[in-house]
Amino acid sequence: MNPPERDDWRLFRGDGVPRHMEMPPAPPWRRFGGGERPSPEGEQPSPEGERPSPEGEQPSPGEERVAPGEERAAPGGEQAPPASGRSRPAPYLIAPEHADVVNAALHLRRPLLVTGSPGTGKSSLARAIAHELDLGEVLRWPVNSRSTVQDALYRYDAIGRLRETALRRDRDEAEPDIGSFVRLGPLGTALVPGERPRALLVDELDKGDVDLPNDLLTVFEEGEFEIPELARLPEDQSVVEVLTERPGERATVRRGRLVCDEFPVVVITSNGERDFPPAFLRRCVRLELPTPDEGRLRAIVSAHLGDDALEEVDQLLDTFLRRRAARELATDQLLNAVFLRAGGMDVTAEGLLEAVLHRLGGAV
Numbered sequence: 001m002n003p004p005e006r007d008d009w010r011l012f013r014g015d016g017v018p019r020h021m022e023m024p025p026a027p028p029w030r031r032f033g034g035g036e037r038p039s040p041e042g043e044q045p046s047p048e049g050e051r052p053s054p055e056g057e058q059p060s061p062g063e064e065r066v067a068p069g070e071e072r073a074a075p076g077g078e079q080a081p082p083a084s085g086r087s088r089p090a091p092y093l094i095a096p097e098h099a100d101v102v103n104a105a106l107h108l109r110r111p112l113l114v115t116g117s118p119g120t121g122k123s124s125l126a127r128a129i130a131h132e133l134d135l136g137e138v139l140r141w142p143v144n145s146r147s148t149v150q151d152a153l154y155r156y157d158a159i160g161r162l163r164e165t166a167l168r169r170d171r172d173e174a175e176p177d178i179g180s181f182v183r184l185g186p187l188g189t190a191l192v193p194g195e196r197p198r199a200l201l202v203d204e205l206d207k208g209d210v211d212l213p214n215d216l217l218t219v220f221e222e223g224e225f226e227i228p229e230l231a232r233l234p235e236d237q238s239v240v241e242v243l244t245e246r247p248g249e250r251a252t253v254r255r256g257r258l259v260c261d262e263f264p265v266v267v268i269t270s271n272g273e274r275d276f277p278p279a280f281l282r283r284c285v286r287l288e289l290p291t292p293d294e295g296r297l298r299a300i301v302s303a304h305l306g307d308d309a310l311e312e313v314d315q316l317l318d319t320f321l322r323r324r325a326a327r328e329l330a331t332d333q334l335l336n337a338v339f340l341r342a343g344g345m346d347v348t349a350e351g352l353l354e355a356v357l358h359r360l361g362g363a364v
Contacts (some may be wrong), residue, residue, distance in 0.1 A: 028304055091303045092121065092128035093296065098287060102129060105285035111202075111220060111266035113281070116289035118271060119330020123203055125289075126267035130199035135265060139200045139245055141186040143208040149215040152187035154242070156229050179250070182227065182242040189245040190264035191223060197262040206274040213280040220266075220283055224259040231256025292331055294321060300331060301338055312342045 094102075102125070105112040114122045130138045141152050161181040168175060184192065190200035205213065219225055230240050230253055241250045251258065268284065270276075292300060294317065301313050320334045337356045 092124060093299055093303060094121075094125070094128070098289065101285060101287045105287075106133075106265065108285060109263040111268050111284045113268045113270065113276075113284040113286045114289060115270045115272055115286070117291050117328065117330070119332050120289040120291060121331070122269040122289060123201060126199060126201035126265075129265060129267065133199075133265070135196060135199040137246070139186040139190050139198060139264075140203060141200065142203045143205050143212070145207065145209065147208045147212065149187070149212065149219065152185040153219070153225050154182055154184050154188045154227055156227075157181040157183075158229075177240070178230070178233070178237075179240040179242045179253075182229065182240070182253075184242060184244045184251060184258075186245050187219065188225065188258065189249075189251070190266070191219075191225070191258055191260040192244060192251040193259070193261040197264050199265045200267070202266065202268040204271060205268050205276075206270040206272065210274070213276045217279060217283065223263055224257060227253060227256050227258070229256075291324075297321075297331065297334060301335065304335055305338060305342065309338050309342050313338055316341060 102112060106129075114125055116122055126138050130136065141147075158181070161176065161178065164176045164181075186200060187202075190198045192198070227242075230242075233240070233256070238255045240253050242253055243249075244251050297317060297320075298310060298313065301309050316334065316337050320329065320337070323329060333356055340356065
């Protein structure tokens, strides 16, 4: 049974009349941790920095309260229950045989190369692993055609250091520390020694230069890299504290080399746009995520939007499956459609999917 349709879902009406409209709650997978609202005068902030809910307001179906700084997984996978008093991302649904492949990569300390169609949960798998293993925030390297391994390892701001040095000399001050002008990238930060390994997501490696996979081989095999700008320093400056990808964090580099003591948990995603060289594939554990079937899609909808959302899914799911058979569609597109329909949008299933379930390939 469909919910009663409401007229207030139309925020934009196209009539040129300005209105102060309150934005409705976002889908659970499109909520972010920043930009906390200031508490009204005289109101005490909620514990752990959480924004208090308006009086009488209940969470949306499937909504989970997320502590500041904690990520919410995108559609796909199953995770263990959180520790007492802690919230967790939406569950990541994964088949046991695929979880075993993840475990093989963890035990072998090898990168996990995850392939599959768009929307099958490749990128969110890295967050699910990091959450379940308590590895902290995932370091993310989004690869594009201009990406290089050196940029992912570190960046040296030579111009900024030269400018700062000139200013300090004019004021008869000591020269700035070179470490303040060296910042480790996501790959370099993942190799920083620590009590626990770090999690790194190398997202869409197949979008990078054809030589990029081969350029990664040495780093993946040796777990270390050199920063020549620091290696050339005299012996009395052999230990340098440099910046990392994480704000406020510094890492110690000795004699210009950074060596990990525990290989990071590396998840590499690919949409299959390019074949990788055999030497690279030999150093990875491969996982192919299948396209979710009807049963898995229902489980994903329930996990993200609650069991009540399943009442709205039949017609949309049937249309989604028919369209997916003819063209490429992603699971999160179905979630978008169910979320809008459950909110009372005054549109037919076909009209809704025409707008939300656009094809992912070809000309737009």
